[in-house]
Amino acid sequence: MKHNRFIAFRLAVLLLFLSATSKAQHIELLQQGKPVSIRGLSVVDDSVAWVSGNKGYFAVTANGGRNWAWQHVKGFEKADFRDIEAFSDKEAIMMSSGTPALILKTVDGGASWQVKYNNPDTAYFFDAMDFANPKHGLVLGDPIKGKFVLMETTDGGETWNTFKNRPDALPGEAAFAASGTCLRMDSASSIDFVTGGNVSRLFSIVPPYDKWHSDSLPIEQGKASQGAFSYADFDVIVGGDYANDKNSDRVAVYLDAMMVSIKNGLESSREGPAGFQSCVEEIKAPIYISTGTPGSNITTNGGKTWAKIDDASYNVCRKAKHGKLVLLAGAGGRIGILRM
Helix, strand or coil, X not given: CHHXXXXXXXXXXXXXXXXXXXXXXXXXXXXXXXXXXXXXEEECECCCEEEEECCCEEXXXXXXXXXXXXXXXCCCCCCEEEEEEECCCCCEEEEEECCCEEEEEECCCCCCCEEEEEECCCCCCEEEEEECCCCCEEEEEEEECCEEEEEEECCCCCCCEECCCCCECCCCEECCCXXXXXXXXXXXXXXXXXXXXCCCEEEEECCCCCCCEEEECCCCCCCCCEEEEEEECCCEEEEEEHHHCCCCCCCEEEECHHHCCCCCCEEECCECCCCCCCEEEEEECCEEEEEECCEEEEECCCCCECEEEECCCCCXXXXXXXXXXXXXXXXXXXXXXXXX
């Protein structure tokens, strides 16, 4: 009985701490009212960031998100650019979902774009893109003939070729083109991505890319709208059911280091985010932010428990590669900034 009271006391203290922490953190709306749904977001540093979306739109800021220069990509006004990777205020690479499957590159701040990949095959549907460094990057696409599509560049996006070792997909398994963060590469060129649908798994491979490893995820799954949507390192995964976005059951997974020796260590969060989440980003471990159509959430203990900090709908949240700036973006051209 004493042990149970002690556990209850510790849990109460933890919840009070999370509540106080979440109140100190909030999201400030920077702009909205644009006819574009933003899913691509890349934050270079505390000044420069790029966004991309449907109807051929992209935008660039040079002052931390206060002002944005919006443009269409000429000739691609119907393209849905669901992911973007930026390296400076001049250089960026965009990926489209749908037909044709496109990868474009600019080196002049978006004044002009060069087509680096164009595939009219309707079987191709790109979901996400990530880079280990400015030269080495990947694009992940839904499975074709039982294997996930992976396109690789080793020359900064100038040329793209099929990755030498593509993992097998199970029936009804795919990835989500929701925020561009179901795929992650690290500086050592390790590759990880998460899936959903009939099953939800975490795939991992390291150089020299001889063998894929996969783990089942304890997250909502079994339907085309369910599964893991976003991944941050090997520590936190979020998702759920975008068709039932208020459901908060099994929408986040964290790595329990104490359980790795017994099983894979992946556990459902004890107190999950408030509904479906399409993106998660590390602020500074163990602090992570997640976002989705029902709002945004913060964890300060590596994903074990979460606290809601904002009700507005966003699709994506990203932290600066070189700095502390954290931006969010979503439908209607909505862009927000995380204030800590």
